[in-house]
Amino acid sequence: MSKFYKIPVAKVEKMTPDSVVITFDIPAKLKNAFAYKAGQHVIVKTQIDGADIRRTYSFCAAPCEGEFRISVRHIEDGVFSGFANNTLKAGDVLELSKPLGAFSLDPKPGATYVGIAAGSGITPILSMIRCVLAQDDDSRFFLYYGNRDAEHTMFRRELAALKNLHMDRFSYQLFLTRQAVDNPFWGGRIDGEKITQLHKTVFKGLDVAGYYLCGPKSMVDDTRESLIASGEPASNIHSELFFAGEDGPKRTAAKAQAKAKINVIMDGREVQVDYRDEHGSILEAALSSGLDVTFACKGGVCATCRAKVKAGQVDMGINYGLEPEEIDEGFVLTCQSVPLSKAVTISFDE
Numbered sequence: 001m002s003k004f005y006k007i008p009v010a011k012v013e014k015m016t017p018d019s020v021v022i023t024f025d026i027p028a029k030l031k032n033a034f035a036y037k038a039g040q041h042v043i044v045k046t047q048i049d050g051a052d053i054r055r056t057y058s059f060c061a062a063p064c065e066g067e068f069r070i071s072v073r074h075i076e077d078g079v080f081s082g083f084a085n086n087t088l089k090a091g092d093v094l095e096l097s098k099p100l101g102a103f104s105l106d107p108k109p110g111a112t113y114v115g116i117a118a119g120s121g122i123t124p125i126l127s128m129i130r131c132v133l134a135q136d137d138d139s140r141f142f143l144y145y146g147n148r149d150a151e152h153t154m155f156r157r158e159l160a161a162l163k164n165l166h167m168d169r170f171s172y173q174l175f176l177t178r179q180a181v182d183n184p185f186w187g188g189r190i191d192g193e194k195i196t197q198l199h200k201t202v203f204k205g206l207d208v209a210g211y212y213l214c215g216p217k218s219m220v221d222d223t224r225e226s227l228i229a230s231g232e233p234a235s236n237i238h239s240e241l242f243f244a245g246e247d248g249p250k251r252t253a254a255k256a257q258a259k260a261k262i263n264v265i266m267d268g269r270e271v272q273v274d275y276r277d278e279h280g281s282i283l284e285a286a287l288s289s290g291l292d293v294t295f296a297c298k299g300g301v302c303a304t305c306r307a308k309v310k311a312g313q314v315d316m317g318i319n320y321g322l323e324p325e326e327i328d329e330g331f332v333l334t335c336q337s338v339p340l341s342k343a344v345t346i347s348f349d350e
């Protein structure tokens, strides 16, 4: 169930010309409910001009620091990102879900990790870096981070400070698309060719415990493919997509039933929902019948609407949020799914 908590904003700090860091003041009695793993996100909900706005943002602090911070980059025409960058101030109250998401890192002692990020994809990776460096004196993190120029690079100062503190355990390299660089290899976007080169020259010798990728789809796909082609097992590569737009992609057309009965299992109860063509997704059908189902992006990205198909058949249009193993186990993104059989049973409790 999508329970939201009213949480006061403690601080809003400008980080780059187009981004802010928001620190939340989580009340002591909710600290346990808000315990999170490095890499996880929250759904932020608020009303703007009468509309109910929900967005997902990853924590940029690390759980071990006991802080709750997110960062928001202003996207052109972005309703929430514009509000957060121009209007939001300390003392305002936003509604937050509990921390969510499977893109997370539980550092193992003495392990080495590689992060590859672009733009605001750095946010969950930064939380992971802080966690790994705090783990023990032998854990290491190597970061490769793409941006347009140094001025718009989020967390540039924090990364430099971490590097100064942990010279032998943390290194990072920027790729810049719109600023001159000494070595052409570090100019332009992160792509598969560059990752193949880095694998040959750096990663191969590191005994990497996990690769963590976060950024736009093209970068994440290219990077994943080139790591696999270089011999890395897919199970060692973890990723989360970041979209420049706020609405995400639209689902593709699928041959859905015009009408179907959906048995929705939620909080231990089973409720029957009538699906009709105009709903367009199982999530919308469930919301229309008044069920308090969790969702955020409605674009197949955040995976907060994940549920397991227990009976019947569904078709999922777009999926950027589920891992192949989750799909094999029968999980779908309900915002992207339509019924292919007259009756479907779907559980949000799994």
Ligand code: FES
Binding pocket: 294, 295, 296, 297, 298, 299, 300, 301, 302, 303, 304, 305, 306, 321, 333, 334, 335, 336
């Ligand atoms: S609501 Fe985000 S994937 Fe469905």
